[in-house]
Amino acid sequence: MPELPEVETVVRELRPKLKNKKIKAVRVLMPKMVAMGPATVSNLRKNHESIASTFASTLKNKTITAISRRAKMIIIDLAGRYALLVHLKMTGQLIFLDKKHLDKQIKLLNIANTTALRLPAKSTYVIFEFTDGSKLFYNDYRQFGYLKLVTDKELPQVAELQDYGPEPLDKRFTYKEFEKLLSKRATAPIKSWIMDPNIIAGIGNIYSDEILFFAKVRPTRAVKSLKPKEKMQLYKGVKVVLTNAIGHHGSSVFEFVRPNGDWGTYGHLHKVYGRSGEKCKVCGTIITSLKFSGRTGSFCPKCQK
Ligand SMILES: [Zn+2]
Incomplete structure (x- = not known):
């Protein structure tokens, strides 16, 4: 399971790639991986086609303004007062490929003899396409992770962002x-x-x-x-x-x-x-x-x- 250093790595490496990117389209291949609003995402999620289509249509034409982290949650801020929250949980992966490298083959599992695959792979459940031709893939073998879209107003109500202890690498953590x-x-x-x-x-x-x-x-x-x-x-x-x-x-x-x-x-x-x-x-x-x-x-x- 990714811990703070892994989630921080994702945030640091995605930040320069995603900043100012405009979303052209979002394809949700597994509706239960996405959610709308601040309520807790349950493991008993159902496949809600209508939520997936609202999720995709709300994200369309939005521009990414910032990306940060709180505990193990990735927070992607969007112009228009929305935030996309991504929790990788056990096996979530976010992979970014620019237009020139969309055919890059990637080893998605760190085990012996694993083969490199082109994306989307079997475990790819959400695909973001940007106006410059680059793409962001969300993969998740075990499907415990999620992507949740909330308004800025709803952000303080998100249960998964509350009740955390201090950030250990914060200077204020003396x-x-x-x-x-x-x-x-x-x-x-x-x-x-x-x-x-x-x-x-x-x-x-x-x-x-x-x-x-x-x-x-x-x-x-x-x-x-x-x-x-x-x-x-x-x-x-x-x-x-x-x-x-x-x-x-x-x-x-x-x-x-x-x-x-x-x-x-x-x-x-x-x-x-x-x-x-x-x-x-x-x-x-x-x-x-x-x-x-x-x-x-x-x-x-x-x-x-
Ligand atoms: Zn020893």
């Missing part, structure tokens, strides 16, 4: 703010705490493992057991690990693909995530994994206390 948050859920295991979107936005299974390795703290440690030095290292880990991951365009674990069709390379730098049974890159001890509260945490039993 050590003091971080320390205050540690008093919430003090008995929780630190891995669950760090993955709680109400505490800090955008951190999931991959980056919680990597941040805990950076801080030399085991995932099962109770929040309240952390020593002052460990708290400081954890705060540093949040900043350093997420910033490095963005610098490497995220981790292409399974379905994450950059908007240009390339893979993110941070996966090669993972110290513990996905490395259970392999040697620790620092001390050579075998990386262990542990299941707790429905999640698997991987860690080095020697480096992490």
Whole structure:
């Protein structure tokens, strides 16, 4: 599942491509992937042809003015007081191809022997065509993601944009703010705490493992057991690990693909995530994994206390 570094990569790479682009047409190939208005998109979505056609006709002739991110939501602002919200959820992909490269073949899955495909692929459900001939494709193997069109007035009512903790890379997210948050859920295991979107936005299974390795703290440690030095290292880990991951365009674990069709390379730098049974890159001890509260945490039993 894409986490903050992957969604931020999508936003940063799409921003120069999409800014000032005018939408010529939108084709919705799977109506349940799109929605209108601020109500929560349920997983029990039905195929609403009429919603899909309103979605497409409202977007027609609109110009994209800005693209940003809040937690894991992509926010595409449109002239005419509309915003298009895109949530990639488990396997959503946004791929942009300019007019000259529409026949580019892209590997949509980061697994061995996968073949490169031309878009639209089987998993392409929404296609945006711009007036300059370029296209934006929304693919989603597992169909958990969505694209939702809201007016600027409806934006504050969107449930999926509320109740998030602070943005960890925001300058305003200081050590003091971080320390205050540690008093919430003090008995929780630190891995669950760090993955709680109400505490800090955008951190999931991959980056919680990597941040805990950076801080030399085991995932099962109770929040309240952390020593002052460990708290400081954890705060540093949040900043350093997420910033490095963005610098490497995220981790292409399974379905994450950059908007240009390339893979993110941070996966090669993972110290513990996905490395259970392999040697620790620092001390050579075998990386262990542990299941707790429905999640698997991987860690080095020697480096992490
Ligand atoms: Zn180690």
